[in-house]
Amino acid sequence: MKKVNNFTWLIGGPQGSGVDSSANTFAKTCASIGLYIFGKREYHSNIKGAHSYYPITVSDKPVRSHTDSIDILATFEKETLSLHKENVVENGIIIFDKDYNVDLNPNKYTLVPLPFNDIIKEAAVKFQREKDYSKLQIMRNVITVAASLSILNLDVEYLIKTLESVFIGRRSKLLEINIFAANLTYEYIKSNSFNKKSIYELRPTENNENLVLTSGTTATAIGKIAGGCRFQTYYPITPASDESEYLEAHPEYGVVVVQTEDEIAAICMAIGASLAGVRASTSTSGPGFSLMAEAQGWAGINEVPVVIFNYQRGGPSTGLPTRHEQGDLEFALYAGHSEFPRIVLSPGDIEESFYLAIESFNLAEKYQLPVIFLSDKAIANSIQTVKSFNLSNVKIERGKMLSDQDLLTLLEKEGRYKRFKITEDGISPRISLGQGIFWNTGDEHDEFGHICEESNNRTIMFDKRMRKMNTIIKELDVSLKYRMYGPENADYTLIGWGSVKGPILDTLEELNKYYKVNFLQIILLKPFPSEEILSLIKNSKMLIGIEMNYSGQLCNLIRKETGIKINKRILKWNGRSFSREEIFKGVIDAINLDQEKIICKSGI
Amino acid sequence: MAYKISDLKTDYQSDWCPGCGDFGILNAIMSALVDLQLDLNKVVLVSGIGCSGKTPHYINTSGIHTLHGRDIPFASGIKLANPELTVIVTGGDGNTYGIGAGHFLNAGRRNIDITCLVFNNGVYGLTKGQASPTLKLGMKTKSLPLPNINEAINPLVVAISCGYTFVARSYAYDVKHLKEIIKQAILHKGLSLVDILQPCPSYNDIHTKEYFEEVVNNSKRIYKLEETGYDGEVKDPNNNEEIQQKLLQAIAKSQEWGEKIPIGVFYKINLPTLTDRLKERYKKDINPSKDNIEQNGKPTTDISKLIEEIEVKRYIRG
Ligand SMILES: Cc1ncc(C[n+]2csc(CCOP(=O)(O)OP(=O)(O)O)c2C)c(N)n1
Numbered sequence A: 001m002k003k004v005n006n007f008t009w010l011i012g013g014p015q016g017s018g019v020d021s022s023a024n025t026f027a028k029t030c031a032s033i034g035l036y037i038f039g040k041r042e043y044h045s046n047i048k049g050a051h052s053y054y055p056i057t058v059s060d061k062p063v064r065s066h067t068d069s070i071d072i073l074a075t076f077e078k079e080t081l082s083l084h085k086e087n088v089v090e091n092g093i094i095i096f097d098k099d100y101n102v103d104l105n106p107n108k109y110t111l112v113p114l115p116f117n118d119i120i121k122e123a124a125v126k127f128q129r130e131k132d133y134s135k136l137q138i139m140r141n142v143i144t145v146a147a148s149l150s151i152l153n154l155d156v157e158y159l160i161k162t163l164e165s166v167f168i169g170r171r172s173k174l175l176e177i178n179i180f181a182a183n184l185t186y187e188y189i190k191s192n193s194f195n196k197k198s199i200y201e202l203r204p205t206e207n208n209e210n211l212v213l214t215s216g217t218t219a220t221a222i223g224k225i226a227g228g229c230r231f232q233t234y235y236p237i238t239p240a241s242d243e244s245e246y247l248e249a250h251p252e253y254g255v256v257v258v259q260t261e262d263e264i265a266a267i268c269m270a271i272g273a274s275l276a277g278v279r280a281s282t283s284t285s286g287p288g289f290s291l292m293a294e295a296q297g298w299a300g301i302n303e304v305p306v307v308i309f310n311y312q313r314g315g316p317s318t319g320l321p322t323r324h325e326q327g328d329l330e331f332a333l334y335a336g337h338s339e340f341p342r343i344v345l346s347p348g349d350i351e352e353s354f355y356l357a358i359e360s361f362n363l364a365e366k367y368q369l370p371v372i373f374l375s376d377k378a379i380a381n382s383i384q385t386v387k388s389f390n391l392s393n394v395k396i397e398r399g400k401m402l403s404d405q406d407l408l409t410l411l412e413k414e415g416r417y418k419r420f421k422i423t424e425d426g427i428s429p430r431i432s433l434g435q436g437i438f439w440n441t442g443d444e445h446d447e448f449g450h451i452c453e454e455s456n457n458r459t460i461m462f463d464k465r466m467r468k469m470n471t472i473i474k475e476l477d478v479s480l481k482y483r484m485y486g487p488e489n490a491d492y493t494l495i496g497w498g499s500v501k502g503p504i505l506d507t508l509e510e511l512n513k514y515y516k517v518n519f520l521q522i523i524l525l526k527p528f529p530s531e532e533i534l535s536l537i538k539n540s541k542m543l544i545g546i547e548m549n550y551s552g553q554l555c556n557l558i559r560k561e562t563g564i565k566i567n568k569r570i571l572k573w574n575g576r577s578f579s580r581e582e583i584f585k586g587v588i589d590a591i592n593l594d595q596e597k598i599i600c601k602s603g604i
Numbered sequence B: 001m002a003y004k005i006s007d008l009k010t011d012y013q014s015d016w017c018p019g020c021g022d023f024g025i026l027n028a029i030m031s032a033l034v035d036l037q038l039d040l041n042k043v044v045l046v047s048g049i050g051c052s053g054k055t056p057h058y059i060n061t062s063g064i065h066t067l068h069g070r071d072i073p074f075a076s077g078i079k080l081a082n083p084e085l086t087v088i089v090t091g092g093d094g095n096t097y098g099i100g101a102g103h104f105l106n107a108g109r110r111n112i113d114i115t116c117l118v119f120n121n122g123v124y125g126l127t128k129g130q131a132s133p134t135l136k137l138g139m140k141t142k143s144l145p146l147p148n149i150n151e152a153i154n155p156l157v158v159a160i161s162c163g164y165t166f167v168a169r170s171y172a173y174d175v176k177h178l179k180e181i182i183k184q185a186i187l188h189k190g191l192s193l194v195d196i197l198q199p200c201p202s203y204n205d206i207h208t209k210e211y212f213e214e215v216v217n218n219s220k221r222i223y224k225l226e227e228t229g230y231d232g233e234v235k236d237p238n239n240n241e242e243i244q245q246k247l248l249q250a251i252a253k254s255q256e257w258g259e260k261i262p263i264g265v266f267y268k269i270n271l272p273t274l275t276d277r278l279k280e281r282y283k284k285d286i287n288p289s290k291d292n293i294e295q296n297g298k299p300t301t302d303i304s305k306l307i308e309e310i311e312v313k314r315y316i317r318g
């Protein structure tokens, strides 16, 4: 019996050789027949040559994570074979260049040697481009994808449709030759009956759910546009720049994007723009976020709304620049000297990134403070089919922002405008530069914003700002604080934040065949919803923290905020996000082994 | 009704040392505003950290007293978010040419339409007189235990070479001259630097009022470029030859320091500002602060095209 519509396909190759575009073409084609996709982009901090790979998990049910095991390994280079063949399942398919001398066990795998060079030559001759032969090597990508899809018995028409959507504009002149190569590949596979040997198959489905196939950075960028962000700064850094570049590529939405001289300028410019009444943000990763520490304190003491998007990657220092980690939580909670109000929150996946990006601007303006949006590389660079974005429930809330009329009324009543007027909830009426006169200073200030070192004022003003943290905890909707998945009153509660959500949700059903397990995803990390979390976890038989960092930073935070010690931690810090299998085995081990830490290491 | 200097004063008490050059600069800024009669709601003073950084608190326009060295990025964000605002930066020499040097330089590349007034006193005033980047090698102010071990930078040359389109120097105690230069700088469309020689009586006993105003060879050490027939303005920004000549002239002139010290406009050219360049890129006037992003609490931005780009398209054969 064939396995239909459920498998993991992986393509690998040297960086810059087209691995990403192959993966996107494959993913798009599978999505076009109604399937769900999760793809994880794994690459080296290098431009050309180093090994990169891209597994695409395909399913007829929603899918949110990758698997370690590979059903179909497709490549045109040797390194991918040697690195990944161990992960190919029994009877899995391996597609490779027939000119390579490889030592693969034909009894274990379905081997598909492909005549890449012959196909490219034939296409070159047909299109009279023999002298471009070396340039045409890029067609190895389309050949690999075509071979995969024809082995999976999917009609070539579907691939051609995708190619037509990919080879547009400047690249449209390459469409014909690519289609030709795809057809040749299909003929080759069929004439050698490789499709008959495959235990996997793709079949178009009736599913017509409204989906988008997108990455974390794109979803976040679109969220920003929808949420009214009109000023974005950045200094180039992986994996954050993609988001800014997306905004830059869409000037029709009027977002002013500034590539600054460094991340200090990036955050300071964003704060400046916000002072002029514009929703402003900056996007960065660890090294840049570190440089922003001082200015965050300035925004805190001056109560300026600004949203800082930190796409975490492997640290410290440059660490693993293109790899994944959730190592910045503790730093984000405390970045900058002394204490100031701020919000730290974290989306769990691509879909949440869109809505939470919008919400971040609402929170920043309502509570007049810096909001740190802690995303990560695994969200930024993955692609996934998610429910199409819908704005019908989305609100734009600008808080106590005064209109010109409001300001006039206030001036009539109170005489002078006080930017830092003491209020019960800690939030003062806000005006923008250009509307009226006010002062800001990084020094402690009085209600007008003038420097003030007077001791009583200090006591009162500090407390006024910090009071907003209580207001937030009181006012915020629970959906912005945490989410609970799985059975209520489970014996075992998994706790995580950020991108661990995907692989956990993808294993929860399987785990519940053995144990009663649920999952608590924390979204709001500061101010911490201590009371709520405490009541959710205090009766659990066992708490298992799952985090992509060395020490279990969320576990430590929960201990601090609730007094509850999380005794089991599934941790990983090798730069490669958790696979589904790892979470499954990790939870089983955590439950059964007398061991506080389960360290995961999968990934190449 | 026109406003006067007295209208511009805040009730915030100044805490500069008696005799500090900053008072002259404060007066000049206020006089320039009075002359120009700009709408005070639309004027923003942005300062860094230092004695100089306190300036905005003394003037009745909005004042954003930022971080040490970061005033230019704050000011740039403000200007880009609302180009209708007049944005004036007041920073110290340590602030702007030292810790903020990267911003000082890169602002030039943008030719953003803001005015940078740098209070150049040769020392880090507020931290008690350490050497600033404009103090020359071997100099020992009374605040230094040993002579300065570093060479100085020439801020005018730096500004000219990285794209400032208005580069001038003035002197804190010549309030009239300084006021005129500040007015020109504000009115100039593009990025302006006014490096202001500012005596700091508390820590810099070399560059004092007496030093700057000393008569050397029958005239004051400080002299005005415009009185010598010097003309730093490029009349035709499309004329490369003229640009080259004026650039070289300005750089040569800015080397003059010692017996004679020139003040005035060293270089000026009219070139498209960042806002102009953005207008070209976006094909419309860009003023993000005027963008209506919501109506009755609902987002007004239509993102359907963006969603369409990433939407999964179903292909049904046949
Ligand atoms: C990041 C940072 N480092 C150091 C300081 C301490 N600091 C305050 S003022 C100042 C120097 C100011 O010198 P300058 O910019 O020349 O201004 P002046 O006081 O001379 O007007 C320094 C170093 C600071 N505020 N912030």
Ligand code: SF4
Binding pocket: B015, B016, B017, B019, B020, B021, B022, B051, B052, B121, B125, B126, B199, B200, B201, B202, B203
């Ligand atoms: S230390 Fe110097 S610059 Fe600062 S206020 Fe005193 S005299 Fe002025």
Ligand SMILES: [Mg+2]
Binding pocket: B050, B092, B093, B094, B119, B120, B121, B122, B123, B124, B125, B132
């Ligand atoms: Mg100084």
